[in-house]
Amino acid sequence: MDYSGKNGAQIDPTWSGLDYPGVTSKYGTVITRVNPRTGAVEVLLAKPKNYFANTSWTWAKGAQDPGNAAVDTAHREAMEEVGAKGDMVGHLTGTYGENTKNGLNAYFIMRQNGPIDDAAWKANGETADVKWVDIEQAHTLINE
Numbered sequence: 001m002d003y004s005g006k007n008g009a010q011i012d013p014t015w016s017g018l019d020y021p022g023v024t025s026k027y028g029t030v031i032t033r034v035n036p037r038t039g040a041v042e043v044l045l046a047k048p049k050n051y052f053a054n055t056s057w058t059w060a061k062g063a064q065d066p067g068n069a070a071v072d073t074a075h076r077e078a079m080e081e082v083g084a085k086g087d088m089v090g091h092l093t094g095t096y097g098e099n100t101k102n103g104l105n106a107y108f109i110m111r112q113n114g115p116i117d118d119a120a121w122k123a124n125g126e127t128a129d130v131k132w133v134d135i136e137q138a139h140t141l142i143n144e
Contacts, residue, residue: 003071028061083117
């Protein structure tokens with residue numbers, strides 16, 4: 001999918017709220033892989049340092065820098081927060097509330113390419129740990 005140069009409603013009509021004045025927009029990535037040993041689909045979660053925003057485990061995400069497209073933000077945050085590179089293969093419909101006032105998050109789906117760059121996420125200082133989990137485990141950990 002080509003997301004180049006697009007934001008909010010240009011990507012998905014359900015993302016239109018991200019473009020409203022006063023909304024703190026964050027773009028993130030649900031990073032996926034097929035486990036080479038088991039063949040199961042897994043997702044990569046980040047554990048923020050200091051239980052940031054009352055979150056134990058979450059997806060990589062962050063605020064959009066001026067002049068950057070949504071997908072560029074998602075790629076940047078995937079590398080900074082979990083050390084992942086890959087191809088954007090889709091997106092989740094809808095936006096998700098942030099634990100802060102007026103915050104909305106939207107997520108791309110990334111297929112991981114290559115190994116996780118542990119040095120990148122450790123250097124960022126925002127992430128305490130990363131882990132690959134199956135979809136059921138992700139649901140449980142994100143809702144802790």
